[in-house]
Amino acid sequence: MNIVVLVKQVPDTWSERTLRSDDNTVDRAAADAVVNEMDEHGVEAALALKEAHGGEVTVVSMGPERTAETIRKALAMGVDKAVHICDDALHGSCAVSTSAALAAAIGTLAYDVVICGTEASDARVGAMGGMLSERLGVPALTSARSIVADGSTVRIERQTDDGYEVVEATTPLVISVIEKINEPRYPSFKGIMAAKKKQLSTLSLADLGIEADSVGLAGATSEVIEFSTAPPRGKGEVVPDDGTGGARIAGFLAAAKII
Amino acid sequence: MACVLVLVDHAGGTPKKATLELLCAARVLGEPAAVVAGAPGTAAALADALAAGGAETIYVAESADMDDYVVAPKVDVLASLIESESPAAVLIAAGVDGKEIAGRLAVRTGSGFLADIVDLDAGGVATQSIFGGSIVVRSRVRAGTPIFAVRPNAFSATDRAGAGTLRTVDVVVGDTSKGARITDRVVEEKGDRPELTEASVVVSGGRGVGSAEQFSLIESLADALGGAVGASRAATDAGWYPHQNQVGQTGVTVSPQLYLAVGISGAIQHRAGMQTSKTIVAINKDAEAPIFELADFGVVGDLFAVVPQLIEEIGKRR
Ligand SMILES: Cc1cc2nc3c(=O)[nH]c(=O)nc-3n(C[C@H](O)[C@H](O)[C@H](O)COP(=O)(O)OP(=O)(O)OC[C@H]3O[C@@H](n4cnc5c(N)ncnc54)[C@H](O)[C@@H]3O)c2cc1C
Numbered sequence: 001m002n003i004v005v006l007v008k009q010v011p012d013t014w015s016e017r018t019l020r021s022d023d024n025t026v027d028r029a030a031a032d033a034v035v036n037e038m039d040e041h042g043v044e045a046a047l048a049l050k051e052a053h054g055g056e057v058t059v060v061s062m063g064p065e066r067t068a069e070t071i072r073k074a075l076a077m078g079v080d081k082a083v084h085i086c087d088d089a090l091h092g093s094c095a096v097s098t099s100a101a102l103a104a105a106i107g108t109l110a111y112d113v114v115i116c117g118t119e120a121s122d123a124r125v126g127a128m129g130g131m132l133s134e135r136l137g138v139p140a141l142t143s144a145r146s147i148v149a150d151g152s153t154v155r156i157e158r159q160t161d162d163g164y165e166v167v168e169a170t171t172p173l174v175i176s177v178i179e180k181i182n183e184p185r186y187p188s189f190k191g192i193m194a195a196k197k198k199q200l201s202t203l204s205l206a207d208l209g210i211e212a213d214s215v216g217l218a219g220a221t222s223e224v225i226e227f228s229t230a231p232p233r234g235k236g237e238v239v240p241d242d243g244t245g246g247a248r249i250a251g252f253l254a255a256a257k258i259i
Numbered sequence: 260m261a262c263v264l265v266l267v268d269h270a271g272g273t274p275k276k277a278t279l280e281l282l283c284a285a286r287v288l289g290e291p292a293a294v295v296a297g298a299p300g301t302a303a304a305l306a307d308a309l310a311a312g313g314a315e316t317i318y319v320a321e322s323a324d325m326d327d328y329v330v331a332p333k334v335d336v337l338a339s340l341i342e343s344e345s346p347a348a349v350l351i352a353a354g355v356d357g358k359e360i361a362g363r364l365a366v367r368t369g370s371g372f373l374a375d376i377v378d379l380d381a382g383g384v385a386t387q388s389i390f391g392g393s394i395v396v397r398s399r400v401r402a403g404t405p406i407f408a409v410r411p412n413a414f415s416a417t418d419r420a421g422a423g424t425l426r427t428v429d430v431v432v433g434d435t436s437k438g439a440r441i442t443d444r445v446v447e448e449k450g451d452r453p454e455l456t457e458a459s460v461v462v463s464g465g466r467g468v469g470s471a472e473q474f475s476l477i478e479s480l481a482d483a484l485g486g487a488v489g490a491s492r493a494a495t496d497a498g499w500y501p502h503q504n505q506v507g508q509t510g511v512t513v514s515p516q517l518y519l520a521v522g523i524s525g526a527i528q529h530r531a532g533m534q535t536s537k538t539i540v541a542i543n544k545d546a547e548a549p550i551f552e553l554a555d556f557g558v559v560g561d562l563f564a565v566v567p568q569l570i571e572e573i574g575k576r577r
């Protein structure tokens with residue numbers, strides 16, 4: 001089973017995150033860069049499928065040069081090889097055009113399963129699995145909290161708003177995972193050393209046959225017009241519980257006409 | 260005036276509250292038109308409520324495929340309506356399914372989409388609250404038909420009715436839309452409580468609650484307020500409450516009238532899911548807990564003393 005796993009480098013949710021005032025894109029310099037959490041679970045899911053069914057795992061990531069750090073981490077976890085989509089013209093790409101670039105890169109690889117995280121913590125669009133399904137013309141098993149593969153049939157539990165659905169499809173297909181699916185492994189020292197020798201190919205837009213003006217800020221299907229810091233919430237009254245704490249909350253709720 | 264398509268979410272023969280909110284939001288941009296994509300017989304039960312909620316037109320796209328496969332058949336319906344009706348925009352509730360539908364529809368129709376919007380103006384400019392609620396952005400779609408995935412509770416439903424003219428849509432579900440087959444649906448707990456994303460009151464418990472058993476205290480408080488139960492990730496990771504109740508960065512985003520945080524510290528990733536709540540009340544034994552920075556009212560104390568008293572007081576005021 002050949003697996004392509006997608007990872008994204010994102011600003012750490014623990015850092016102070018903001019946008020750039022010059023072009024309203026994510027300010028990547030302002031925050032520490034980490035692997036998007038759900039993607040680490042995607043890498044783990046890919047490695048687990050490979051361990052059970054054989055094959056090869058390729059990581060694909062799109063982003064500026066620094067994204068190589070994120071790719072190295074996936075390789076150190078045990079992924080076999082890597083493709084880095086890197087081109088200055090991609091700066092400011094929207095989710096829709098990002099899905100075009102990723103699909104083009106995936107199209108250069110032989111795959112049975114493509115795995116991605118359900119959502120990235122920065123843009124929180126939460127639609128990449130579905131968008132890749134459209135572009136690649138294969139089914140998508142989205143929001144997976146478990147995966148079972150049996151020959152060419154893959155079955156998942158799909159997290160829904162009030163429980164889950166059991167969903168199945170046949171390969172080739174796309175799976176998006178949520179973070180509850182597994183516990184990602186830590187790269188071992190051996191893995192980190194081995195990662196340095198693994199194949200990492202870099203693809204430009206020209207390599208992918210994509211016009212520069214169809215992606216990036218120029219080709220974005222949506223644009224940020226302006227942004228501002230959210231006004232601080234009015235800090236309310238905080239009282240110690242002197243034995244009447246519950247009653248005081250009830251009083252507050254009644255005054256606010258909530259009860 | 261151009262129509263604005265609203266994809267209808269429904270349960271038990273009634274439109275969900277989020278759908279009625281979308282019908283109201285649709286008026287900002289044009290004439291609200293509800294799209295019912297469901298199994299045969301679905302629309303008849305919903306029509307009156309959709310008309311009362313403001314739908315001028317109700318597109319009826321019925322086929323067993325709608326329930327049998329994950330979202331893609333609904334994308335087929337919306338894509339064909341975009342083609343035939345040239346709507347000013349498409350509005351979809353920003354849940355797990357809604358965001359997937361929006362993204363697929365954008366790719367399918369060469370459009371742009373904006374996820375999880377909290378406001379929309381007549382010029383089609385949408386407001387989003389990002390980075391854990393710390394930044395507010397205003398954005399616009401530049402390509403194709405604007406598609407907006409709208410956060411529940413962002414708009415309030417009105418009682419301005421519409422004509423509710425029924426129009427049947429020929430449903431053609433492509434083979435590629437029948438790839439992901441749903442073989443079973445399992446509803447986990449919830450009881451009679453309102454749905455988390457739609458509830459006007461959400462009571463959430465965190466690590467401070469201490470165990471799965473003790474979450475019954477959070478449930479009792481939610482029931483006293485007619486609210487839904489949420490949980491922090493510490494609580495869902497510990498297995499005390501189901502993941503679908505998790506509020507935050509990797510859980511659901513809620514925007515209720517009242518959010519009551521009990522034994523939750525208020526980490527940035529939790530705030531990402533509740534920052535736009537209208538009123539926030541916190542109970543925490545640590546006076547330094549960051550949740551108090553957001554709270555409109557807070558009590559520093561032991562939740563096992565404060566919550567039972569609060570439940571009793573609410574009962575007295577009934
Ligand atoms: C990428 C990423 C995504 C994440 N996504 C989410 C998410 O979606 N949702 C989420 O919630 N978190 C998320 N987190 C985790 C987040 O960082 C916090 O770890 C988590 O929110 C902590 O949960 P908590 O507040 O319940 O626990 P803690 O931080 O341990 O806080 C427990 C609180 O309970 C109080 N307490 C204890 N006992 C009592 C008592 N008897 N009475 C009153 N108060 C008491 C304590 O004072 C403390 O403030 C994410 C983290 C990362 C890195």
